Amino acid sequence: MAGRSTALLTAEELARQGAVSAAVEACYEALALGDREPRIHGLLAHLMLEGDFYDQAISEATKAIEIDPDFSAAYLALGLAYDRRGGMWDQSVLVWHELSEVAPDLVTAHVQLGEAYAAATFEDEAVESWKRALELDPKEARATYNLAIASLKREGMALALPLFRQAGELDPSQDELFFSLLGVGAVPDHPIDPAKVKPTRTARLGAAGLALKADDLFAAADLVRMVLDEDPDDPEALALSAYAYLKQEAANESMACAMRSLSLDPELATALYCLGVVYARRTGLNRHAARVFIALAKRAGTQALVHVLLAESLLGLQRFEAASKAYRLGVRLDPACVRARFGLAASHLTEGRHAEAQWEIRRAAYYDTKRQGLFWRLYDEYVGAGDDE
Amino acid sequence: MSETAKPKTGTKSAAKGGGAARNAKQAAKPVAEETGPLRNQLFPIGVDYYPIDDEKASFSDWYGRDPEADFAAIAEHRISLVRLFVSWKVLEPQVGQYDADAEDRLGDLLAAAKSHDLKAIVTFFADDRLAEMNELPWAKKRDPRTDDYLIQREISLVQRLVNRFRAEGAVWAWELGNEAFFAGFESEDALQKWATALRDAIREVDSARTIILACDPETLVRESGVDARVAIDGFEYGVSHVTAPYRAYAAEGPLTYGPATYLDSFLLRAALRDIPVLADGVGIHSLEVSVAEEAAYVRTALYSALMNRASGVTLRRWRDLETEKREPYFCDPYEVLVGLNDVTGEPKPVLAEVKKFARVAARLDLRVYAPQPERAAVLVPAERYEPLPSLTGLYAPRSCLQAYTAAKEAHVPVTLAREGDELGSFMTLFIPSAARLSAPMWASLASFVQSGGSVVLSYGGGDADPALREIFGVDFLGDHGVRPVLSCRIAQPGLLGDLSAFDVRLDLPHYALVGGGMSTVVATDATGSPLLTLNQYGQGKAIFLAAPLERAIAQSDPWAAPDAVRTLLRTVYGSVARAAGAGPVIDCDEPNAEIALFQGEAGDVVFVLNHAAESVTATLTAERVVASVVDIRGGAAAEVGARAFGVPLGANAAVALRLAYG
Numbered sequence A: 001m002a003g004r005s006t007a008l009l010t011a012e013e014l015a016r017q018g019a020v021s022a023a024v025e026a027c028y029e030a031l032a033l034g035d036r037e038p039r040i041h042g043l044l045a046h047l048m049l050e051g052d053f054y055d056q057a058i059s060e061a062t063k064a065i066e067i068d069p070d071f072s073a074a075y076l077a078l079g080l081a082y083d084r085r086g087g088m089w090d091q092s093v094l095v096w097h098e099l100s101e102v103a104p105d106l107v108t109a110h111v112q113l114g115e116a117y118a119a120a121t122f123e124d125e126a127v128e129s130w131k132r133a134l135e136l137d138p139k140e141a142r143a144t145y146n147l148a149i150a151s152l153k154r155e156g157m158a159l160a161l162p163l164f165r166q167a168g169e170l171d172p173s174q175d176e177l178f179f180s181l182l183g184v185g186a187v188p189d190h191p192i193d194p195a196k197v198k199p200t201r202t203a204r205l206g207a208a209g210l211a212l213k214a215d216d217l218f219a220a221a222d223l224v225r226m227v228l229d230e231d232p233d234d235p236e237a238l239a240l241s242a243y244a245y246l247k248q249e250a251a252n253e254s255m256a257c258a259m260r261s262l263s264l265d266p267e268l269a270t271a272l273y274c275l276g277v278v279y280a281r282r283t284g285l286n287r288h289a290a291r292v293f294i295a296l297a298k299r300a301g302t303q304a305l306v307h308v309l310l311a312e313s314l315l316g317l318q319r320f321e322a323a324s325k326a327y328r329l330g331v332r333l334d335p336a337c338v339r340a341r342f343g344l345a346a347s348h349l350t351e352g353r354h355a356e357a358q359w360e361i362r363r364a365a366y367y368d369t370k371r372q373g374l375f376w377r378l379y380d381e382y383v384g385a386g387d388d389e
Numbered sequence B: 001m002s003e004t005a006k007p008k009t010g011t012k013s014a015a016k017g018g019g020a021a022r023n024a025k026q027a028a029k030p031v032a033e034e035t036g037p038l039r040n041q042l043f044p045i046g047v048d049y050y051p052i053d054d055e056k057a058s059f060s061d062w063y064g065r066d067p068e069a070d071f072a073a074i075a076e077h078r079i080s081l082v083r084l085f086v087s088w089k090v091l092e093p094q095v096g097q098y099d100a101d102a103e104d105r106l107g108d109l110l111a112a113a114k115s116h117d118l119k120a121i122v123t124f125f126a127d128d129r130l131a132e133m134n135e136l137p138w139a140k141k142r143d144p145r146t147d148d149y150l151i152q153r154e155i156s157l158v159q160r161l162v163n164r165f166r167a168e169g170a171v172w173a174w175e176l177g178n179e180a181f182f183a184g185f186e187s188e189d190a191l192q193k194w195a196t197a198l199r200d201a202i203r204e205v206d207s208a209r210t211i212i213l214a215c216d217p218e219t220l221v222r223e224s225g226v227d228a229r230v231a232i233d234g235f236e237y238g239v240s241h242v243t244a245p246y247r248a249y250a251a252e253g254p255l256t257y258g259p260a261t262y263l264d265s266f267l268l269r270a271a272l273r274d275i276p277v278l279a280d281g282v283g284i285h286s287l288e289v290s291v292a293e294e295a296a297y298v299r300t301a302l303y304s305a306l307m308n309r310a311s312g313v314t315l316r317r318w319r320d321l322e323t324e325k326r327e328p329y330f331c332d333p334y335e336v337l338v339g340l341n342d343v344t345g346e347p348k349p350v351l352a353e354v355k356k357f358a359r360v361a362a363r364l365d366l367r368v369y370a371p372q373p374e375r376a377a378v379l380v381p382a383e384r385y386e387p388l389p390s391l392t393g394l395y396a397p398r399s400c401l402q403a404y405t406a407a408k409e410a411h412v413p414v415t416l417a418r419e420g421d422e423l424g425s426f427m428t429l430f431i432p433s434a435a436r437l438s439a440p441m442w443a444s445l446a447s448f449v450q451s452g453g454s455v456v457l458s459y460g461g462g463d464a465d466p467a468l469r470e471i472f473g474v475d476f477l478g479d480h481g482v483r484p485v486l487s488c489r490i491a492q493p494g495l496l497g498d499l500s501a502f503d504v505r506l507d508l509p510h511y512a513l514v515g516g517g518m519s520t521v522v523a524t525d526a527t528g529s530p531l532l533t534l535n536q537y538g539q540g541k542a543i544f545l546a547a548p549l550e551r552a553i554a555q556s557d558p559w560a561a562p563d564a565v566r567t568l569l570r571t572v573y574g575s576v577a578r579a580a581g582a583g584p585v586i587d588c589d590e591p592n593a594e595i596a597l598f599q600g601e602a603g604d605v606v607f608v609l610n611h612a613a614e615s616v617t618a619t620l621t622a623e624r625v626v627a628s629v630v631d632i633r634g635g636a637a638a639e640v641g642a643r644a645f646g647v648p649l650g651a652n653a654a655v656a657l658r659l660a661y662g
Helices: A002-017 A020-033 A038-050 A054-067 A072-085 A089-102 A107-119 A123-136 A141-155 A157-170 A173-182 A201-213 A217-230 A235-247 A251-264 A269-281 A286-299 A304-316 A320-333 A338-350 A354-372 A374-388 B068-076 B100-115 B148-165 B188-205 B217-224 B244-250 B260-271 B291-307 B349-362 B392-409 B439-450 B466-472 B549-556 B563-579
Strands: B045-049 B081-085 B119-125 B171-177 B210-212 B238-241 B277-282 B313-315 B376-380 B414-418 B428-434 B454-459 B475-479 B483-490 B502-508 B512-515 B520-524 B530-537 B540-545 B593-599 B604-610 B616-631 B638-649 B654-661
Touching: A002 A020, A002 A038, A020 A038, A038 A054, A038 A072, A038 A374, A054 A072, A054 B244, A072 A089, A072 A107, A072 A354, A072 A374, A089 A107, A107 A123, A107 A141, A107 A354, A123 A141, A141 A157, A141 A338, A141 A354, A157 A304, A157 A338, A173 A201, A173 A269, A173 A304, A173 A338, A201 A217, A201 A235, A217 A235, A235 A251, A235 A269, A251 A269, A269 A286, A269 A304, A286 A304, A304 A320, A304 A338, A320 A338, A338 A354, B045 B068, B045 B349, B068 B100, B081 B100, B100 B119, B100 B148, B119 B148, B148 B171, B148 B188, B171 B188, B188 B210, B217 B238, B217 B244, B217 B260, B238 B260, B244 B260, B244 B392, B260 B277, B260 B291, B260 B392, B260 B414, B277 B291, B291 B313, B291 B349, B291 B593, B291 B604, B291 B654, B376 B392, B392 B414, B392 B428, B392 B549, B392 B563, B428 B549, B428 B563, B439 B454, B439 B466, B439 B530, B439 B540, B454 B549, B454 B563, B466 B475, B466 B530, B466 B540, B483 B530, B483 B563, B502 B549, B502 B563, B512 B530, B540 B563, B549 B563, B593 B616, B604 B616, B604 B638, B638 B654
Parallel strands: B045 B081, B045 B313, B081 B119, B119 B171, B171 B210, B238 B277, B277 B313, B376 B414, B376 B428, B428 B454, B454 B540
Antiparallel strands: B475 B512, B483 B502, B483 B520, B520 B530, B530 B540, B593 B604, B604 B654, B616 B638, B616 B654
C-alpha cells in the first residue's frame, strides 16, 4: 500500500510539472501495484488528454469513474475527451449532466453541457445551460460567446454582434492587448505609490501603466496628471488617460483623449486601440472603428487580437469575407485566442459552413479549458476530501 | 465547387529557365464527352453493399431486398465492384445445418451483379453492429477469432461457399473479414493463425482467385495493438482504411483542408509494401458534415488514391442507414452510417463526384503510364510499435503524418518506409521527431548517407546516439526542454532553400542544444543555438533539426500551425530532396496543390489536386518544354510552348492533364 502511494505521489508530481511521458510511466508503475485506485486512472486520463490521446483518456476516465462514481476530476477528463474527440455528443451530454450534479458550482460543466447540446442540435437546452453558467459566473466569456452564436443562428448578425462585443469585454485578453501595446511588464506585488515614483516622464508613465494593469485607477490618474502638468501635449499620457476613461465607461472622454493623442502622434498604437474600442462600442460607428483598427493592424500586426477587433468591426459592416480573413489571421497568430475562434465560427455560419463553425467552437473550448486547469482543482478537492475522511 | 480546371490555349512565348510562369490566355473549348473506356480495369472502383439499410430491420432481413435497381445504379455510375457481406448467423442457423435459401440469396446477388457487369468482393466475417452476422446463438459467446471449434466451423462455411461459387465469374475476390472484426484480435499470433487457416481453406477449393485479409496495418495496430503486417504479407491484396477512431486520433478537424485531406493517402502509403493495396472505406464517418463537404472530401480521397499508387478504391456504403429518429448521431465505430445515397435512395452529390472521378480514372491507361518513382521516404521509427506506457507509439504516427504532409507540400514524390526496411531505392529520408533509433538503423543510416543519400532528422527528445555526431557532425549537449516560442535566424542564406527569420508561438516539447562541430550551421534560434545544421558525410548530406517540428505541429494545432514553421519544414524537405535527385519532375509553386506524374513514352499525364478549401492557381514547371496540354478526358489541346503553365483549381478540385513535350 505504501509503495502504491509513493508511486502515485511521484506520478502526481511529474504530472503537475508537465512531464507527461515520465508521469505516464510512473502511473503504470503505480498500476502494477494495484489497479483499483481511481486517482491513478484519473491521472492517466488527464495525462492522455494533455497529449490529445482521447480514446486512451476516455478509457482511463471511465475506469476511474467505475471505481469511484464521485470522482469529479475523472468526469471532467471524460467529458473533455468526448468533446475534443468529437462525434460523441450523446455520451458527452450524459457526462456533463453527471458532473454538474457532482459539482453543481462548476461553471465549465454547464458551458460544456451547453456546447454538447448545441452540437447535438438541442438549441433550447443549450441556451438554458449557458444561462445557468452565467448565473453562476456573470463574467463567463465562453457562455456569452455561445449565446452570441445561438443568437446569430436564430436572429442574424445584427442582434448577435452586441453579444459578441459583450463577450469580448469579458474576455481578459483585450486588456492584455492594451498592456502588450504599452509594453508594461508584470504587476508588482505591492501597490504603486505615486509619491515614490522617480520624478521623470518615463518612470511616471511606466508606473501609470503598471497601476492601470493592477486596476489602481487612482494611482494611475495621479501619475498621468503629473506628466500632463509638465506637458499637456504628451501623446502617451493622453493615451493612458483614454484607457483609464475607457475602463470607467466614460466613452466621450476617452474618445477626446485618444483623438488628441493621435493628433500629436498619429501612429501611437495605444491611442489607436482606445479610439477603435470606443468607436466599436458606439452603434453605427463600425466604419470608423474598422479604419482605426486597420491602422492599428499596420502598427501591431503580430498581435492576434488586433485582427480580431478589426474583424468584429467588419462583421458589423456585414463584410463577412473580409472579417473571415481577419479572424483567420488572428487564429494563425494565436491558435488559443478564444475570441478569434468564436468570431471565425460566426463568419463560417454566415457562409453556411456549419461543420467548420462547429470545429472552431470546439477548438475555442479546447484552449479555454486547457487554460483553466480545472482538473487539478477538482483532483485536489477529491484528494482533500479523502484525507478528511 | 468545380471538379476540374479546363486547360487553356496558351500563347507561344516561352517562359524560360523555370522563370515566371504564365497562365494560358485563351479560353478553352468545352471538354467533349469522350467515347473512351467507361471504367479503368486496373483501377476498379467499388462500394460496400450492406445487407441492412434500416436500423429497425432484423438480422434475418439479410439482403432481403431486390438488388436490381441498386446494382443498375451502381453500374450506371461506373462503379465496378460491390462488396457483399456473408451472414454466418443466417447461413448456419444450427451447427452444421446450412440454410439453403440463404445460400441461394447469395447466389442471386452474385447473379444480379453479373447481369450488370459488376464484380463482387465476398466478405465472410464482418461486424456491422446491425446485421449480427457473426452472433451465433449456438456459439455460446466463444470468440470466433481464437476458439478452435469455431475456427473449424468457419473453415467449413467458407469452403462450402467457395466451393459453390468458385465458378461464378462475378466473384472478384474472397475477403476474410472487415476492420471491425479484425479489431477483436488481441495478438499477432492469433491473427496469423486464423488468417492462415482460412486462407489455406479457401486455397484448397479455389486456387486461383484473389484472397484479401482486409485490415489496414496502421489503423489496426492503433486500435488493438496488433501488428498485422506479417499476416497481410500472406495475401494477394492489402487494404488501407481510414477508420473513425484513427481519424479522431491523427487528424481530427475540418475535412476539406489541412491534415485530414492527406490522411487517406498517408495510410495508403503506410499499407503499400509488396502487394497491391485497395484504398478501402472511402467516405465520411458521421452525418455532421454537409453534403457539399462530403462530396469535396470524397473527391480528395478518390484522387489521392489514384495519385498515390492505390490499386483500386472502395467507397464506404451505397445508401445511408435509416436510423431511428433520435439525436444526436454519434460517430459509428462500425462505419455503417453514411452512404452515397440518402435513405430514400436519392443520390447525394457525392455520387456524382464518384462518377466524374471514374470517368477521369478510366482515361488513365496504367499499362502505358507509370507513376514517377518515389525516391524520398518518411521513415516510421520502430518506436511507433511500442505499447504504453511509452508515449512514442502515440506521438510517432502524428509526426509522420505531418512530415508526409510537408513533403507533399514541397511536391516531393514521397512514400513511407519503416525502420528496418531496405533503403536502397531511396535518395532522401525524412525522420520526424524520433526519440530513439536502433543501432542497426543508425548503421544503416550511416551507410545510406555515405553512399550519397540525404537524410533530414529532427530531434525527438532524450539522449542522442553517438552516431549523431558521426553522421550529422553535431555535438549533443543536452535537451533544453520545453519552449513556448520557436525562433529562427538564418546563418547561411540559400544553403537549404529560401529560408526566412521568424519568431512564432509554438509549443516545442524539446530543443536539442548542440555544438556545430563539423557541420555547417544553417539557422539558429534567437540565442545563437543551432536550429538547423548541414553536414557532408561521405557522398551524402545529413541535415539535423534541433527541434521536433513535425511533432510540435501535430501536437499543437495542425489546422492553425504557424505559416513560418510549415514553410521552414517544407522548404528544407524540398531543398534536400531536390539536391539529392529525389525531387519532382514537374514542380509547382502552390503548396496546397498535390502533384502526381504518370510517365509514358509519348508524353506524361499529370494530376493536380487542390488540398485547400479555396481556389488557387498552381504554376507547374516541367523539366522540358511542354508543347501542349489537354484534359485527360479529351477536348481541345492547349498550346503551351513553355516549361511553365498555370492551372486554375477550384476549392478541393482536381485536374488531370495529358502533356505533350516539344
